[in-house]
Structure formats: structure tokens, C-alpha cells
Amino acid sequence: MARITNPFSTLLNLQQALDTFRTSGWLDAGPSGSGAYPPINVFRKGDDFALIAEAPGVKKSDLEVQIKGRTVRISGSKAVNYPEGSSVHRRERLEGRFDRVVTLPTEIDPEHARAECRDGVLALMLSRAESDKPKTIKVA
Amino acid sequence: MSEQHATQYSSAGAQKLAVSEKKELTGSQEKTVPGRFFVPATDVFETEEGLTLAMEMPGVGRENLEVSLEDGVLRVEGRLDFSGYAGMEPVYTEYNVGHYARSFSLSDKIDQDNIDARLEDGVLTLTLPRSPAARPRRIEIT
Numbered sequence: 001m002a003r004i005t006n007p008f009s010t011l012l013n014l015q016q017a018l019d020t021f022r023t024s025g026w027l028d029a030g031p032s033g034s035g036a037y038p039p040i041n042v043f044r045k046g047d048d049f050a051l052i053a054e055a056p057g058v059k060k061s062d063l064e065v066q067i068k069g070r071t072v073r074i075s076g077s078k079a080v081n082y083p084e085g086s087s088v089h090r091r092e093r094l095e096g097r098f099d100r101v102v103t104l105p106t107e108i109d110p111e112h113a114r115a116e117c118r119d120g121v122l123a124l125m126l127s128r129a130e131s132d133k134p135k136t137i138k139v140a
Numbered sequence: 141m142s143e144q145h146a147t148q149y150s151s152a153g154a155q156k157l158a159v160s161e162k163k164e165l166t167g168s169q170e171k172t173v174p175g176r177f178f179v180p181a182t183d184v185f186e187t188e189e190g191l192t193l194a195m196e197m198p199g200v201g202r203e204n205l206e207v208s209l210e211d212g213v214l215r216v217e218g219r220l221d222f223s224g225y226a227g228m229e230p231v232y233t234e235y236n237v238g239h240y241a242r243s244f245s246l247s248d249k250i251d252q253d254n255i256d257a258r259l260e261d262g263v264l265t266l267t268l269p270r271s272p273a274a275r276p277r278r279i280e281i282t
Contacts, residue, residue: 011175021233037157039235043228056196056262090184096157120198120262
């Protein structure tokens with residue numbers, strides 16, 4: 001994506017780019033997990049993939065990420081607490097447990113995978129496994 | 141939207157967490173900047189001390205948050221730092237990103253000097269204490 005001086009037009013570009021892929025069946029090929037939470041966006045950056053999930057209110061200690069082969073499993077729980085004796089006016093936040101498995105089209109190197117959770121956004125940086133990278137063959 | 145969510149609520153916490161589609165901000169006031177805004181999912185509850193709001197704004201850092209209270213209208217705006225998306229090519233998406241904005245009109249008198257705001261794991265918690273004059277008083281019957 002080209003960097004444009006006006007940051008707001010860049011956001012619009014980003015939003016349009018994300019919308020284009022809303023109907024993509026990219027992750028459909030593999031057997032998908034048992035849940036749909038958290039919602040996930042997948043990006044490609046060179047050879048690597050970035051998997052970004054929005055999970056506001058989920059504590060780092062309540063979040064577990066497992067990687068094996070092509071699959072990534074994100075599980076955990078989210079709690080919404082109200083102090084005792086409070087009367088609730090509006091309740092829009094959901095709570096519960098979640099367990100989601102996604103299958104990527106390439107093998108992932110679990111040793112080089114990084115997970116980061118900041119401001120309720122989980123970011124997984126996944127490197128393609130060396131064995132899965134294409135080899136260039138010199139034409140003699 | 142809130143009613144529908146309330147029925148899915150389980151106090152046991154063992155329930156499977158459902159995905160709630162992000163709600164886009166629609167209103168009479170249009171933004172002067174292009175790009176979509178979203179309405180943060182919000183819980184509002186009241187204690188004896190005052191009103192507490194918990195708003196989910198994933199991806200918004202504390203430096204990009206703006207909270208104002210004017211003429212009984214509480215306005216919260218959270219700006220998304222999307223610079224991290226530079227050079228990334230989307231291949232599969234399930235949600236969109238954007239800034240967050242929402243406002244509430246408050247019926248109670250708020251002690252403006254003692255408003256407390258905390259941001260934790262993408263959830264902004266605003267504690268709005270009632271001004272001492274508006275606190276409920278217990279009247280002894282003699």
C-alpha cells in the first residue's frame with residue numbers, strides 16, 4: 001500500500017481494502033474450528049503472514065495461542081464484571097469462552113512465531129516454515 | 141442491538157462467546173474527515189456513587205482517546221493508529237477497522253473534577269461520580 005501524506009485518505013484506503021476481502025474464501029480450504037470468536041483478519045507481508053484478531057477485554061493471562069503445522073488455535077475466555085449492588089442500564093459487551101482454530105494455506109514455523117496483545121488487539125506474526133518455502137532452481 | 145445482546149448473556153461465563161458485528165456510526169452529524177467510524181460496544185451501570193461506562197475500543201491507545209463532558213453530553217472519541225498496517229496486504233478479513241465515537245446524554249449532575257478514566261486491554265472504563273448535591277440522601281423519619 002502506498003503511503004499517502006493525508007493519513008485519513010489512507011484509512012479510507014485501508015477500509016476499502018479490508019472490505020474487498022470480506023467475501024474471500026481464503027481460509028475456507030481447511031477444516032475450521034469450533035467457534036467464530038475472535039474475528040480475524042489475515043495479512044500477507046512478504047513471505048510471512050500476520051493474523052490480527054480483535055478481543056477487547058480479554059486479559060493476556062486468559063488467552064492461549066497454539067501453533068501446529070498449518071493450524072493456529074486461539075482459545076481463552078472473556079469476563080465482564082459489574083460491581084455488586086450496581087444496576088445495569090445498558091449491556092452490549094458479551095462474555096464467555098472461545099476456542100477458534102484456523103488453517104492457513106502454508107506451514108508455519110512455530111519457533112519463529114510471535115504473539116503480541118495490545119489494547120485488546122491480538123497480533124500473531126507467523127513466518128512460513130523453511131521447508132514450505134519455494135526453492136529457486138537454477139536453469140543450467 | 142443491546143436487547144439482543146442481553147439475551148445472550150450468561151452469568152455463568154461458560155457460554156460460547158458469540159461474535160457481534162461492529163456497528164458503524166450513523167448519525168445526523170457527519171464527520172469532516174473521510175473514513176468510517178464505529179460505535180464502541182458499551183456497558184453502562186450505576187452504583188450509589190455514580191455512573192460507570194465500559195466501552196470496547198480495540199486498537200485505540202490512551203494517547204488517542206478524547207473524552208469530553210459538555211452540557212450534560214458525554215462524548216468519547218478514540219482514534220485508531222493504523223500505521224502498523226503499512227505494507228500489509230489483506231488476504232482474508234472478517235472485520236473492518238476505524239475510529240470509534242459515541243456520545244451519551246447524562247441525566248445526572250456529574251462531579252466533573254473527579255471523573256476517572258482507565259484503559260485496559262482495549263476497554264475504556266469511565267467512572268462518573270455524581271456531584272454531592274445529586275447523591276441520594278437517606279431521610280430519617282422521626
